[in-house]
Amino acid sequence: MSEHAIPYKIYLSEDEMPKAWYNLKADMINKPAPLLYPETQQPVTLEQLSQIFCRELAQQELNDTDAYIPIPQEIADFYKMYRPAPLVRAYCLEKKLQTPAKIYYKFEGNNTSGSHKLNSAIAQAYYAKQQGLKGVTTETGAGQWGTALSMACSYFDLDCKVYMVKVSYEQKPFRREVMRTYGASVTPSPSMDTEVGRMILAEHPGTGGSLGCAISEAVEKATTTEGYRYVLGSVLNQVLLHQSVIGLETKAAMDKYGIKPDIIIGCAGGGSNLGGLIAPFMGEKLRGEQDYRFIAVEPASCPTLTRGVYAYDYCDTGRVCPLSKMYTLGSGFMPAANHAGGLRYHGMNSVLSQLYADGLMEARSVVQTEVFEAAEQFARVEGILPAPESSHAIKVAIDEAMKCKETGKEKTILFGLTGTGYFDLYAYEKFHDGKMTDYIPSDEEIAKSVSTLPEIR
Numbered sequence: 001m002s003e004h005a006i007p008y009k010i011y012l013s014e015d016e017m018p019k020a021w022y023n024l025k026a027d028m029i030n031k032p033a034p035l036l037y038p039e040t041q042q043p044v045t046l047e048q049l050s051q052i053f054c055r056e057l058a059q060q061e062l063n064d065t066d067a068y069i070p071i072p073q074e075i076a077d078f079y080k081m082y083r084p085a086p087l088v089r090a091y092c093l094e095k096k097l098q099t100p101a102k103i104y105y106k107f108e109g110n111n112t113s114g115s116h117k118l119n120s121a122i123a124q125a126y127y128a129k130q131q132g133l134k135g136v137t138t139e140t141g142a143g144q145w146g147t148a149l150s151m152a153c154s155y156f157d158l159d160c161k162v163y164m165v166k167v168s169y170e171q172k173p174f175r176r177e178v179m180r181t182y183g184a185s186v187t188p189s190p191s192m193d194t195e196v197g198r199m200i201l202a203e204h205p206g207t208g209g210s211l212g213c214a215i216s217e218a219v220e221k222a223t224t225t226e227g228y229r230y231v232l233g234s235v236l237n238q239v240l241l242h243q244s245v246i247g248l249e250t251k252a253a254m255d256k257y258g259i260k261p262d263i264i265i266g267c268a269g270g271g272s273n274l275g276g277l278i279a280p281f282m283g284e285k286l287r288g289e290q291d292y293r294f295i296a297v298e299p300a301s302c303p304t305l306t307r308g309v310y311a312y313d314y315c316d317t318g319r320v321c322p323l324s325k326m327y328t329l330g331s332g333f334m335p336a337a338n339h340a341g342g343l344r345y346h347g348m349n350s351v352l353s354q355l356y357a358d359g360l361m362e363a364r365s366v367v368q369t370e371v372f373e374a375a376e377q378f379a380r381v382e383g384i385l386p387a388p389e390s391s392h393a394i395k396v397a398i399d400e401a402m403k404c405k406e407t408g409k410e411k412t413i414l415f416g417l418t419g420t421g422y423f424d425l426y427a428y429e430k431f432h433d434g435k436m437t438d439y440i441p442s443d444e445e446i447a448k449s450v451s452t453l454p455e456i457r
């Protein structure tokens with residue numbers, strides 16, 4: 001094969017785009033443990049879950065058996081506005097690194113929200129509309145999810161109430177304006193709007209808020225307002241399911257050219273992009289058809305997989321959501337105010353947690369100054385300004401490519417480039433000015449937070 005037998009970008013035609021999502025759980029022998037209803041500590045029922053989420057989404061959340069779930073036509077049509085996402089061969093990065101490794105990345109930043117989150121936002125808004133709801137509530141941290149959901153809700157003419165972590169609300173006013181452009185109402189959290197918000201404010205006056213706290217507010221608002229349901233942008237299995245479109249497209253593109261990745265890398269916040277990217281590849285591994293190495297990359301400041309415990313925990317600070325068995329740092333864990341905005345969640349999706357516990361996936365944590373070094377190196381040769389979250393994956397992809405250089409091995413590396421960093425220029429500024437610091441929580445700090453895990457009878 002001549003050097004460029006593989007094009008710089010591999011696209012799919014509309015016909016080649018996935019027609020069904022892939023539900024990895026169906027092929028798992030050790031299924032993730034069920035969600036528990038907080039009051040009874042019994043597995044949550046469809047009825048209970050349907051009080052919080054739309055019925056169809058609650059069904060998807062609990063579905064352990066159907067490997068493929070058809071993508072409704074309206075969602076497939078919306079996907080065509082900004083998908084397929086390109087699979088890029090990073091020839092320029094390979095050349096710069098002088099590595100024999102072949103590097104590919106799947107770029108999910110080609111839409112206004114700037115990340116992969118729109119893949120699930122549009123699905124969740126669709127099912128809410130189908131059910132005849134008036135609107136949905138949600139939380140947003142760094143703002144990517146809130147933006148994606150605002151876009152999806154305006155498309156289906158649904159009301160959208162976003163609780164935005166207060167520090168981000170103040171630090172990222174432009175994110176807020178994008179959401180308002182799409183018609184969403186944006187409230188800084190904690191707020192006086194909800195019981196749990198008022199309680200948290202009374203306990204911690206002047207707090208900048210957290211994701212867990214914004215989740216509690218959004219859930220309360222949804223469950224106490226007629227015609228509303230709550231939607232979540234990560235962590236849940238339904239979100240992983242929708243994000244499988246990333247992996248399915250990637251696999252179809254690679255299969256077209258006979259490419260097989262040796263190592264697949266993704267950043268991990270709540271786990272949705274990583275779970276989506278690896279899904280069809282992990283499916284092959286679980287069925288014994290192929291082998292791959294999978295690496296989850298998390299910030300050293302919020303090291304859920306690498307330093308957390310595998311146990312039942314609350315998904316939110318207010319403890320109103322079902323309990324999930326997952327790797328967790330404790331629902332009260334307050335990550336240091338660092339800039340890996342979207343990766344600061346205390347827990348991890350239960351499917352990924354089980355795969356990690358079973359040794360089917362590796363995890364690595366990286367410090368943020370090194371992440372930004374990798375981001376800059378990547379931007380300078382590949383052109384795209386990466387999101388800080390995505391740059392965690394870039395960092396480990398570069399590390400692996402450099403190992404190939406040392407050993408002379410020609411491995412094929414695939415990573416997920418989840419989004420763009422235009423709203424993260426404050427963080428880039430800190431990095432360029434040499435003011436960015438690395439925070440690694442102490443063992444005592446983690447032990448203290450983990451000691452508050454709920455006791456399961």
Ligand SMILES: *Cc1c(COP(=O)(O)O)cnc(C)c1O
Nearest residue numbers: 234269270271272273342389419
């Ligand atoms: C939200 C976000 C992430 C992390 O979320 P996951 O659910 O772990 O995928 C990663 N990258 C970007 C750009 C994001 O917006």
